[in-house]
Amino acid sequence: MKVLKAMLVSVSLFALCLTYVPKPAEAAKVKGFDYKAGDILITKSYNSYKLVGHAGIVLPDGKNVLFTSMSYNKKPYVWSISKWLDHYDTTKVVRHNKASVANKAAQNAYDNYWKKGAKYKNSTYKVSTDPTNRKYLYCSEIVWQAYYYGTGVDYQMKMYNHGTGKEIYVRPSVVKPYFYVDTELQKHNGFKTVKKINWK
Numbered sequence: 001m002k003v004l005k006a007m008l009v010s011v012s013l014f015a016l017c018l019t020y021v022p023k024p025a026e027a028a029k030v031k032g033f034d035y036k037a038g039d040i041l042i043t044k045s046y047n048s049y050k051l052v053g054h055a056g057i058v059l060p061d062g063k064n065v066l067f068t069s070m071s072y073n074k075k076p077y078v079w080s081i082s083k084w085l086d087h088y089d090t091t092k093v094v095r096h097n098k099a100s101v102a103n104k105a106a107q108n109a110y111d112n113y114w115k116k117g118a119k120y121k122n123s124t125y126k127v128s129t130d131p132t133n134r135k136y137l138y139c140s141e142i143v144w145q146a147y148y149y150g151t152g153v154d155y156q157m158k159m160y161n162h163g164t165g166k167e168i169y170v171r172p173s174v175v176k177p178y179f180y181v182d183t184e185l186q187k188h189n190g191f192k193t194v195k196k197i198n199w200k
Contacts (some may be wrong), residue, residue: 010123041091043088055067056139077186094180155189
């Protein structure tokens with residue numbers, strides 16, 4: 001009888017292991033603030049070719065941020081959030097209004113640009129005029145793509161339509177980092193600023 005019980009327990013534990021799928025961490029406290037998967041980090045402490053500011057997206061573990069730049073490898077790169085904040089002491093944290101959407105974007109970023117064998121892990125840095133192009137990447141574009149390909153969120157900008165005399169929202173040809181901190185664009189696209197660090 002004891003042997004039978006032991007076998008049943010073993011089988012139950014084995015079945016549990018098969019059905020368990022680890023979930024990504026939704027938040028990690030760094031320097032007193034809870035960062036979440038899919039958060040967008042924007043800094044004005046950095047300027048790159050053709051762009052003012054810098055952007056990255058927090059990965060599913062809630063502790064690391066993915067970005068690309070002219071300075072580091074010219075390919076997708078990962079730092080801890082703590083290192084980012086030490087390096088870029090002026091930062092805003094932008095968050096999607098739905099955690100489920102943000103989590104999907106973070107997972108898409110990890111799967112496509114960082115994990116071993118990721119299809120676009122070796123895409124090189126270049127500012128192009130088509131944000132859907134994954135052959136070349138730049139910082140704010142990699143964020144845009146994570147949300148676009150991971151969740152269908154097409155982060156748009158506002159422009160003046162000379163034909164109608166009205167302002168309309170369209171997909172930008174170049175995704176600028178500061179688009180993510182523009183409050184009007186945030187409202188239209190479903191985001192908000194949740195933390196300001198030394199930003200005046």
